[in-house]
Amino acid sequence: MKRLLxxxxxxxxxxxILVIVLFSIISPDFFQFDNIRLILDQNxxxxxxxxxxxxxxxxxxxxxxxxxxxAVTATSVGLFLSHGIHPWIxxxxxxxxxxxxxxxxxxxxxxxxxxxxIVTLATMYIFxxxxxxISGGTWMTNFPDGFxxxxxxxxxxxxxxxxxxxxxxxxxIYLLKFTRMGRRIYAIGGNGSAAKLAGISVAxxxxxxxxxxxxxxxxxxxxxxxxxxxxxxxxxGNSLSFEVMAAVLxxxxxxxxxxxTVAGTMLGxxxxxxxxxxxxxxxxxxxxxxxxTGFLIILAIVxxxxxxxxxxxxxEGDLV
Amino acid sequence: xxHPVLTxxxxxxxxxxxxxxSDVNFELYPGEVHALMGENGAGKxxxxxxxxxxxxxxQGKIKLKGKEVxxxxxLDAQRQGVSIIHQEFNLFSNLSAAENxxxxxxxxxxxxxxxxWSKMFDEAQRLVDSIGGGxxxxxxxxxxxxxxxxxxxxxxxxxxxxxxxxxxxEPSAALPENEVKKMFEVVNRLRAQGVAIVYVSHRMKEIFxxxxxxxVLRDGTKIDTRSIDEVTEQSLIQMMVGKEVNQLYxxxxxxxxxxxxxxxxxxxxxxxxxxSFELRRGEILGLFGVPGSGSHTIAxxxxxxxxxxxxxxxxxxxxxxxxxxxxxxxxxxxxxPDRHRQGIIKPMSIRQNLSLPILPELSKGIVMDRxxxxxxxxxxxxxxxxxxPSDQQSVDFLSGGNQQKVVIGKWLAxxxxxxxxxxxxxxxDVGAKAEIYNIIHxxxxxxxxILLISSEMPEVIGLSDRILVLYKxxxxxxxxxxxxxxxxxxxxxxxxxxxxxxx
Numbered sequence: 001m002k003r004l005l006x007x008x009x010x011x012x013x014x015x016x017i018l019v020i021v022l023f024s025i026i027s028p029d030f031f032q033f034d035n036i037r038l039i040l041d042q043n044x045x046x047x048x049x050x051x052x053x054x055x056x057x058x059x060x061x062x063x064x065x066x067x068x069x070x071a072v073t074a075t076s077v078g079l080f081l082s083h084g085i086h087p088w089i090x091x092x093x094x095x096x097x098x099x100x101x102x103x104x105x106x107x108x109x110x111x112x113x114x115x116x117x118i119v120t121l122a123t124m125y126i127f128x129x130x131x132x133x134i135s136g137g138t139w140m141t142n143f144p145d146g147f148x149x150x151x152x153x154x155x156x157x158x159x160x161x162x163x164x165x166x167x168x169x170x171x172x173i174y175l176l177k178f179t180r181m182g183r184r185i186y187a188i189g190g191n192g193s194a195a196k197l198a199g200i201s202v203a204x205x206x207x208x209x210x211x212x213x214x215x216x217x218x219x220x221x222x223x224x225x226x227x228x229x230x231x232x233x234x235x236x237g238n239s240l241s242f243e244v245m246a247a248v249l250x251x252x253x254x255x256x257x258x259x260x261t262v263a264g265t266m267l268g269x270x271x272x273x274x275x276x277x278x279x280x281x282x283x284x285x286x287x288x289x290x291x292x293t294g295f296l297i298i299l300a301i302v303x304x305x306x307x308x309x310x311x312x313x314x315x316e317g318d319l320v
Numbered sequence: 321x322x323h324p325v326l327t328x329x330x331x332x333x334x335x336x337x338x339x340x341x342s343d344v345n346f347e348l349y350p351g352e353v354h355a356l357m358g359e360n361g362a363g364k365x366x367x368x369x370x371x372x373x374x375x376x377x378x379q380g381k382i383k384l385k386g387k388e389v390x391x392x393x394x395l396d397a398q399r400q401g402v403s404i405i406h407q408e409f410n411l412f413s414n415l416s417a418a419e420n421x422x423x424x425x426x427x428x429x430x431x432x433x434x435x436x437w438s439k440m441f442d443e444a445q446r447l448v449d450s451i452g453g454g455x456x457x458x459x460x461x462x463x464x465x466x467x468x469x470x471x472x473x474x475x476x477x478x479x480x481x482x483x484x485x486x487x488x489x490e491p492s493a494a495l496p497e498n499e500v501k502k503m504f505e506v507v508n509r510l511r512a513q514g515v516a517i518v519y520v521s522h523r524m525k526e527i528f529x530x531x532x533x534x535x536v537l538r539d540g541t542k543i544d545t546r547s548i549d550e551v552t553e554q555s556l557i558q559m560m561v562g563k564e565v566n567q568l569y570x571x572x573x574x575x576x577x578x579x580x581x582x583x584x585x586x587x588x589x590x591x592x593x594x595x596s597f598e599l600r601r602g603e604i605l606g607l608f609g610v611p612g613s614g615s616h617t618i619a620x621x622x623x624x625x626x627x628x629x630x631x632x633x634x635x636x637x638x639x640x641x642x643x644x645x646x647x648x649x650x651x652x653x654x655x656x657p658d659r660h661r662q663g664i665i666k667p668m669s670i671r672q673n674l675s676l677p678i679l680p681e682l683s684k685g686i687v688m689d690r691x692x693x694x695x696x697x698x699x700x701x702x703x704x705x706x707x708x709p710s711d712q713q714s715v716d717f718l719s720g721g722n723q724q725k726v727v728i729g730k731w732l733a734x735x736x737x738x739x740x741x742x743x744x745x746x747x748x749d750v751g752a753k754a755e756i757y758n759i760i761h762x763x764x765x766x767x768x769x770i771l772l773i774s775s776e777m778p779e780v781i782g783l784s785d786r787i788l789v790l791y792k793x794x795x796x797x798x799x800x801x802x803x804x805x806x807x808x809x810x811x812x813x814x815x816x817x818x819x820x821x822x823x
Contacts, residue, residue, distance in 0.1 A: 178434045180424050187412050187423050194410035198423050199395030258414035 011303045012251050012267045016274065023278035030281050037159075043273040044161045044227070045070070045237075046244060047266060048220040051172045052213030053244045054265040058176075059209055060189045060257025061109070061116040066217050066244060068127035069101040070237035073221035075131040078140025078231050087147040094225075095218035101127055102214020103207075110206035124241070131233035141230035151226030161223045168216065173262045185209060189257030246293065247272055250300040271296075323386065325350045325484050325516045326371075326402070331380035333366055340366040344380075344542045346535060348485060348516045353507060355531035355548075356520045359560055360775050363540040364520055368487050371518075372404035373397030385484065403478030404487040407494070407611070409470050413463035418444030420462055421477045447476045451506045468499040475506060479515070486510065487518040492526055493612040496592075497792060504530055522610035524553050524814040538562050557807040561777075569782030570761045572801075576785055577601030580636075581769045582622075582738050587630035589617040593793025594630060599738065604760065604770045606784030608777065610813050614793040615773045616657070619740050622771070623647045623654040634738070648677060653731035655724075657743040657773075663727035664715045671697040671711040673726050677734040700729040704759055721752020728759065739763065742773040757783060777806045789813050 007013075024031040049066050056063045073094045080090035101123070108119040153160040176182035184205045187195040196202055225231050251268030253260025275296060276289050328346040332339070341363045348354055358364045369375045371382065373391030382389055384400060391397035394404070411420050421444045422428050428440045444458040453472035462470060471491065478486050488507075492500045507530055510517060519531055527534060528548065535545040536559040543559045551559075582599040589595060593614060599605050607615045620626040624641040632639055634650055641647045647654070656662035664673055674697045675682050682693050697711045704725040708718060715726055724744065731739065741760065745753045760783060764770055774780050780787055781804050789797040789812040797812040 178437075180426070180429060180433065180435065183415075183419065183435065184424055186415060190412035190414035191410065194412060195423075197394050197410050199393070200424050258412070 008252055008261055009264045009267060011307055012264055012271060012300065015300060015303070016267055016271050019271065019274055019278065023274065023282060026282045027278075030278055035277065035281070039270070039273045039277045040162060041159065041227075042277075043269055044165050045220040045224045046240070046247065046269050046273070047165045048168055048216050048223070049213075049240060050244045050247050050265045050269050051168060051262055052209075052216040053241075054248050054251075054253060054260055054262050055172075055176070055185055055209045056116075056213055057245065057248045057253045057255065058185050058189045058257060058260050059206060060192070061206070061209075062120065062245060062255075063105065063116065063210070063213060064120040064241045065101070065105060065124040065127055066213065067237035067240035068124045068131065069098055069214060069217045070221045070224060070240055071131040071231075071233050072101065072127045072134075073098045073218050074225040074231045074236050075135045075140060075233045077222060077225050078143070079134060081143050081147055082140070087144060087149070090147070091150060091222045094222050095215060098214045098216075098218020098221065099211055100214070101217070102211040105214070106207035106210030109210060110203040113203075128234070131236070135231075135233035137234070139230050139232050140225070143226070143229060147226050148229075149226070150222050151224070151228075161227065164219065164223065168219070169262060169266060176262060181205070181208065186258055189259075191258075243272065244269075246297050250297055252304050268300075271300075322349055324348055325385055327381075327383045328367075328371065329381045329383070331367065331370060331377045331382075333370055333375060334378045339540055341370070341377075341540045344537070344540075346542070347545070348518065350484070350516050351511050351514045352532045353511055353517045353519050353530050355527045355534040356518055356537070357522075357527065357534060357556065357560060358537035359777070362537040362560070364537055365489065366540075367537065368404060368489060368518065368520060371397070371485075372402055372487055398478070398481045398483070401482060401484040402487070403481055403483040403485070405471070405474045405478055405489065405491065407490040409474050409494075411462045411470055411473060414461060416441075416459050416461055417448070417456060417465065417469075417473050418458040420473055421447065421458075421480050425480075443480075444476065447480060448472060451475055451479070451509055452502070453506075467494050467496075468502055471495065471503060472506065475510075479510075483515060485516045485518065487520070489520045490522070490611055491519070492521065492523060493610075495612075500526070522814050524556070524811065527556075528553075536560055553811055554807070557810050560810070561806040570758055572761070572785070573765060576603040576764065577767065581634065582771075583631075583633040584618075584622075585631040585633070587618070587621055587632065588628035589614045589621070589793045590628075595790075595793065595795060597788055597795065599769045599771060601769055602764050602767045603785050604764050604772055604783050606780040606787040607771065607773045607790060608775075608780045608787055608809060608813055609790035611775075612792060613790040613813070615790050616742065617793075619654060619656075619742050619771070619773055622652060622738075622740060648734060651735070651737040652740065653677075653734055653736035653738070654740045655727050655731060655742060655744060657746060659720070659723055659727055659747070664723050666716040667714055669712045669714055670701065670706065670708055670718070670726055673715055674700055674711070674730045674733055677730050696733055700733055703732070704729045705755060719749070719752065721748045721755065724748055724752070724756060725759070728756070732763070736768065738769050738771065740771045740773070743775065744772070745774075745776070745779060753779075777809050781806065781809060 020031065029035060053063060053066065076097050077090050077094035080093055081087065105119055105123055108114045109116045149160060151161055155163055176185065184200050187198065187200060188202050188205055192202060247268035248260060248265045249255060250271055251260065251264030253265060272293060275292060279289050279292060280286055324347045326348040328344065331341055331344045333341040344367060346367070356364050366375065370377045373394045373396050384402065389400055391400065412423065418441045422440050429435050441458055448456050448458055451472060453469065456465065456469050456472060462473060491503055495503060507517060521527060531548050533545060533547055534551060534556065536543040536556065538560060577600055579601045580598045581601050584598070585596050586594040595618065607618065609615050617626065621628060622632065622641065624643045624647045627642060632641060639650050641650060671693060675693050682689055682696065701711050706722050706725045706729065708722065715723055718726070744760065745756055748756065760770060772780065772783055785801045787799040787804055787809070788795050789809065791813060
């Protein structure tokens with residue numbers, strides 16, 4: 001039991017179980033197979049984008065632009081489709097655009113060393129503006145049937161987008177835990193100057209992280225466009241950046257970098273999804289969802305901090 | 321005849337305007353602990369930075385095991401067998417001890433790039449065990465380890481590169497007394513394994529306990545290398561200090577007052593160390609100690625930056641100081657050691673910097689009183705002889721000396737009764753030093769009580785009416801004015817338990 005409590009994700013696991021129990025008591029409709037599937041389904045894009053954000057926050061950075069990247073890729077895919085391009089090629093090109101957006105962020109942050117908050121604040125407007133510009137302000141809609149597969153299709157009897165998300169989560173958990181690239185991210189976020197002294201190329205790692213984040217947002221945007229069936233450039237992914245960052249923090253990530261896991265973040269996304277869904281199912285006014293979410297972020301972070309303090313107790317010696 | 325594992329020949333290092341090292345030769349043999357000594361600014365750390373690949377030498381050769389080498393960066397030096405353990409540890413507190421040792425090392429991955437955690441844990445544990453750190457669990461994150469264990473991890477990291485040469489920079493500074501012994505055990509093991517160790521330290525006692533040889537640097541040149549049996553503390557100190565420094569220091573015209581302005585009783589510096597002293601009106605009290613002596617903590621306690629137990633009595637009344645604001649209200653001012661990070665606000669003008677501590681007094685309601693600010697700023701520009709075209713100039717463009725005067729000036733504007741000066745002339749040229757000394761002197765003559773904390777011996781000796789020598793959180797000796805010279809001061813500060821000492 002004690003060892004279980006020391007697992008990094010322990011607070012969020014306990015927390016998630018608590019709200020599940022709570023909502024199950026309040027509403028019999030909550031803990032139903034269909035409802036659980038709905039929660040997962042509604043948050044697929046968030047799961048995927050949050051993987052990227054976990055890496056960004058592990059570096060000690062942040063990315064305000066992911067929502068806009070989602071808008072610009074989804075809009076582009078819509079445009080490609082409306083020009084009769086094959087859905088698979090359109091999807092691929094959309095992902096490439098996501099990667100390009102990540103390269104732009106990565107270039108200014110990692111190579112030109114401009115603070116991430118400034119770069120992504122600027123690109124948040126730029127990418128959103130491009131999306132609105134190329135869409136001409138109209139809704140992208142009437143996607144061909146072949147495109148619906150990405151958001152609604154099934155593979156081996158399972159939802160295609162869910163499978164994609166699970167695959168990506170698996171890959172990135174492995175990447176962060178078992179590859180030098182992943183461990184470099186933790187090292188840089190933990191102590192940048194020590195990382196440099198250990199011969200780690202900080203710029204290269206940062207650039208890679210932003211590029212991978214762009215790639216993940218690209219994938220997420222294809223699923224998003226297909227699932228929703230239409231894209232409005234000015235609103236798509238509007239509050240995505242903040243929601244995803246919140247999920248990382250709720251999942252045990254530290255805004256100062258170096259601490260956090262993909263698994264924790266995924267639980268964070270799930271947790272936020274459950275709250276939203278549960279509040280609505282429990283017939284609480286949907287207008288209170290935001291306030292509740294904010295309150296829970298603070299609560300989660302307090303609990304994470306308490307866990308860290310508890311673990312730090314009993315540390316030997318003290319500095320003179 | 322054994323061959324040296326490392327030779328440095330004719331090493332010179334120039335920075336713009338300064339020659340930090342000139343023509344230094346240094347030899348190191350396998351299995352020896354070689355102490356490197358010298359005063360602050362003697363060139364020890366520059367020499368070690370050249371050796372560990374942080375700087376490249378302007379002139380000279382480095383030979384490792386007979387072959388000439390060049391180090392492009394610290395990692396390069398490590399790979400070739402020279403590792404350094406900095407005074408401040410370079411650890412990832414969020415990662416396990418094992419990963420700290422083997423971060424980003426290809427030999428810890430399989431052919432397919434998968435990190436082999438069990439191999440990493442095993443090798444790390446073996447390495448840590450081999451230097452006597454058996455009680456450390458290498459799976460634990462470093463932030464859960466104590467200082468000694470962290471140091472063992474640093475040493476293990478250095479050794480994991482098959483280090484032939486290990487540089488330890490003030491390794492005991494961060495350690496409590498009882499852990500220094502443990503560190504020596506580690507050093508002895510390494511010596512037995514044939515590692516050559518450069519041991520940089522100020523502490524005499526440690527040097528005689530652990531070193532085989534000692535090399536002394538002074539003003540960027542090598543004075544001598546001797547076997548430890550051939551030297552005494554006296555002779556070492558003489559080598560380090562050299563001739564007396566010139567007269568930078570004004571002569572005291574009048575005795576300081578008798579009234580005790582500040583009395584400190586059993587002020588806690590950490591969980592075990594407490595300190596007591598008193599400061600009189602118009603007195604300059606020097607606090608001197610080698611790194612880790614606790615003098616910085618005294619300043620932090622008095623200025624409310626750190627909390628603890630003990631009594632602070634100002635003018636006969638016991639007071640509590642829990643924040644800089646409260647300290648200010650008790651008429652205490654603090655000129656911190658790191659001007660750039662703690663002293664000045666660079667983009668602001670001289671005038672704005674000067675007015676910072678007394679903004680409430682310089683305001684009418686919520687509006688700043690321009691005229692009074694202007695008048696105050698003019699007064700302190702003049703009093704401190706701050707050289708600038710106008711007080712509207714941004715302090716970023718001032719010389720180090722003038723920046724330091726701004727920091728002192730802003731606190732004088734707060735009209736303190738007690739002024740704590742920590743490293744008041746760090747990074748300041750000689751001319752400005754003399755001016756700052758004159759200012760300090762003049763302030764004391766005007767009745768300000770000054771606590772002078774400095775690592776520069778001539779400064780402490782030249783200015784202080786009385787000097788307290790600190791060692792690991794204790795006052796080990798007190799010198800009256802004119803009693804101390806550099807040799808004695810250094811001796812007391814680095815090897816406190818001599819006959820006649822107060823402890």
